[in-house]
Amino acid sequence: MNHVDVVVVGAGLAGLSAARRLSQAGKMVAVLEARDRVGGRNHGLTFSNGVPIEMGGQWVGPTQDAVLALIDELGLKTYPSYDTGQAITYYDGTAHRYSDETFGLADDDLLEVGRIWATMSSLAETVDLPTPWTTTGAADLDRQTFDQRLVSETTNDVARRFFRLVVPALFSAESHELSLLHFLFYLKSGTSLEVLLSTTGGAQQTRVVGGTHQISERLAAELGDAVHLNTVVTNITQTSDGAIVAFDGGEISADHVVVAIPQTLAGRLRYSPPLPADRDALTQQFPAGSVIKVNIAYPTPFWREDGLNGLVMSLDDSFNVVLDNSPHDDSCGVLVGFLEGRHARAAARLTAQERRDLVLGDLTKYFGERAADPLEILELNWNAEEFTRGCYGGRLGAGVWTNYGEAVAAPVGRIHWAGAETSDVWNGYMDGAVRSGHRAAGEILGGDR
C-alpha cells in the first residue's frame, strides 16, 4: 500500500488549497477526486461560439482575500462584472427600473424592507462568528426559521415576497428551510447583507477571465501526479498510528486525512471507528440547496442599449434572479439566471424544452422580445450531480447550529474537515472554501510543530 503524509478527499477549491499549502510545507499529499475533473462546484463549459462560461461558482469580491490572493498567485486575470445602467425589480406584472438603493420599490414597501433589513443587520452583528452557538440568545435565534421571524416582523406583502426572494438568492433554499441564526451567521460571515447582494462593492464585483474553474485546474497542475481523478473514496479507517483511505480499486495510508467534500457527502463515507454521534447527526441534516443555473448567450448584450445592467430580481417569476454574464471582451452577450429552491425543484421535473420556454418567457418579460431568440442555452442542475448533490451549499435548519455547531469543523482524530461550509469567514463562498483548506492544512502542520 502506498503511503503519503496526507490524503485529501475532494479536488475542489478547499481540497486543492489544503493540498497546496501542505505540499508547500514539504508534505507528501495525495488528492483523491471522484469526478473526471477537478473544481467541484466550479465548473467551466464553452458555448458553441467558443466563449467560456461558468456553470458553477463564479464571482469574487472585496474582502475575499484568500481567493483573490490565490487568483493572483496563479497568474489569472480578473475583470469587473458589468454594472452600468439600471437594474429591474419585477413584481405585480411590471418591471420597476432603478439605479439607486430603492430596489424600485414603492415608498411604503421600501420603508418596510429597509426596517427589516436594518433589524437583520443589527442582529447579524451580534453573532459570534467562529462559534455561532455561543451568540447571545442563540437558542432563541436558532429555534425559529427565518420565515417565522419574517412573518412576525411584517404583514407587508411586498416586503415578505422580497425577503422570500433574497433568501433563495443567497441559499438556493426557501426562507423556512433555514434557521434565523443560520441566516444571521451567513450575513456576518460574508460581511453584510448589502455586500452579499451587491455587484460593485460586493460579492458579485469581480470575475475571472476564462472562468473560475481555472483556479482549481492550475492548483491541480501544480500538484501534478498527486491529484488522482476518477477515484471514489469509500472508507476511512483510523488506526493507532495513521489512517487508511479506501477507494474503488485500492487504498492508501496516511498520517492525516482532509475530507473536503460537502458535509452530506462526507457523511456517506464509511468510517472506522464510526464517527461520533454528533458529527454523524450533523451530516444527516446539512442539506444542500436546490439550484439550476442557466446561461443564455445572445449575439450582443442588447439590454445594455436599453440602459439596463442586466440585473433582475422578480417577485413574480420562477427564473427570478438574472445578471449580465457577458465575457470580458463582450464578444457576445450572456445573461445568467437561477432557478432556486422550490423553483428549481419544480423546473427539474419539466422537459428541457419546457424549461427553455420558462426561462425565455421570463427573460422576455424583463428585457423584451430580443430575449426570446438566444444563440444558445447551457444549464446545469447541481442537485443531479452525484458528487455535489446541490448548490450553492449546505444550510442549517432550525436547531442544528445550536445542537451540532461544534461538529462542523472539529477534527475527529486524524480526520480534518474542509469545504466552504466549514469556514467562519465567507462561509459558502469560494473564499471560504480556500480558507477552510488553509485551516485544515494548518491543523495538520501545527500539530507537527
Next chain:
Amino acid sequence: MNHVDVVVVGAGLAGLSAARRLSQAGKMVAVLEARDRVGGRNHGLTFSNGVPIEMGGQWVGPTQDAVLALIDELGLKTYPSYDTGQAITYYDGTAHRYSDETFGLADDDLLEVGRIWATMSSLAETVDLPTPWTTTGAADLDRQTFDQRLVSETTNDVARRFFRLVVPALFSAESHELSLLHFLFYLKSGTSLEVLLSTTGGAQQTRVVGGTHQISERLAAELGDAVHLNTVVTNITQTSDGAIVAFDGGEISADHVVVAIPQTLAGRLRYSPPLPADRDALTQQFPAGSVIKVNIAYPTPFWREDGLNGLVMSLDDSFNVVLDNSPHDDSCGVLVGFLEGRHARAAARLTAQERRDLVLGDLTKYFGERAADPLEILELNWNAEEFTRGCYGGRLGAGVWTNYGEAVAAPVGRIHWAGAETSDVWNGYMDGAVRSGHRAAGEILGGDR
C-alpha cells in the same frame, strides 16, 4: 455471482417482513444485514438476574394489526403493560398525581392544553394520509415548525412546556425540529394524539413476553440461510435486466432490491445510475431523533405499593418520560425512561457515572429514595449505533414533506423502499415497519402478475 429474485437490504422488521412475504410467494430472497444480529431498532438485552429487557422498540397496541398478526403467527405471547394506579406529571418541583385525563395540571393550564390538543386533533383529521403533500393548506402547514404554531397558539407557560415534552416523547426531537404538517401526519398515521400517548387503549398497551426482538429472530429463523449477517451493503447497480448489490467482500444479482434501512442510511449507499435528485435530497434531510433509552432494574416494582403505575412525564427534568417496564411475571421491577432530543444530546456528553447520577436523581424525585438503589442499569444511545444512527425514527423539518414527500416510498426502477418511515399507517412504529415490508413485497409481486 449468485442470483436471487430479490435482495433485501436490512434485517429489521421491515426487511424481514418483506422477505417473508416474498418467500411465501415463492421468490428466492437474500437478506443482507450489516450487523451481527437481526432486528434493527428492536434489540433485546438481559439483566444480570436473567430478566430479558428491550433496549429498542417494545410496545404494540390496538389497530396495529400487521404487527399483532405477525406476533400471533410467530407464536409469541403478549401481555398488558402495567397500568394500575396513578401517573405523575412533575413540574415546578412538584409531583402531580392523577388517574384521570387531567395530566395533573391546574385547571387553567389544562384548559389551554385541551384547547390546543383539540385544535391539533382537528387539523390532523384533515391530513391526506397516503399523500400528506396534497392536504388542504399543506404548503402553509409545512412551512411552519410545530413550535412556531405552538408559540402562536398560546402564551401559557405550562401548555408550551407540556407540548414541548410531548413532541420529544413521540419523535425524540424538539418541537422546532419538525414541521407542523409532519406532526399532524404522524398523529393521523397513529390514529390520534390520545392513542399515541396512551397505555391502555393506546400505543403502549401491549408487550411481548421475552421481548420484541424475538419477532425478528423468528422471522430470520424461518428464512434460514437467506439471512446473511455481517454483510455491509455498499453499492446498488441497476442494469437493463436486473440489479447487482455489492457488499464488503462480494456481490449478488437480483431482479429487484428492497432497501429496508433508515432513509439517511439508504442515502449513504452508492447507486448506479445515481438516484434522482429528489430522492437524494430527501435522504439529505430525513434525520433520526436523538434518544438514549435507559432500563433500571429494582428488586420489586416498589412504586406500585405507593399506588403509582410508573408513568411519569416531567416538565422540569432531563429524564422526563418514564414507564413501568417490569417483566410479565413481575420477577423484578423495571422502570424504563428516555433521554430525548436536547436531553439526549447533552447526556451523551456525560460520563456513564454522571448519566447514572442524573437518571437516579430524577427517578428519586418522582418515586422517592428507593429509586436511588437499583439492581442494575442498562442504557443504549441509539445515535452512536453505526447501523441505525438515531431513534425512534426519521422526521421531516419545515418544507420537506411538500417538496420531497413523493420520494418517500416511490420505487426507483427496481429498487423499492421499506422501513417504518415509509409507511402511511403507524409511521415510525413497528406496525408501520411491517406494513412497509408488505407494501414493498406487494410492489414486486404485483409487478410480476
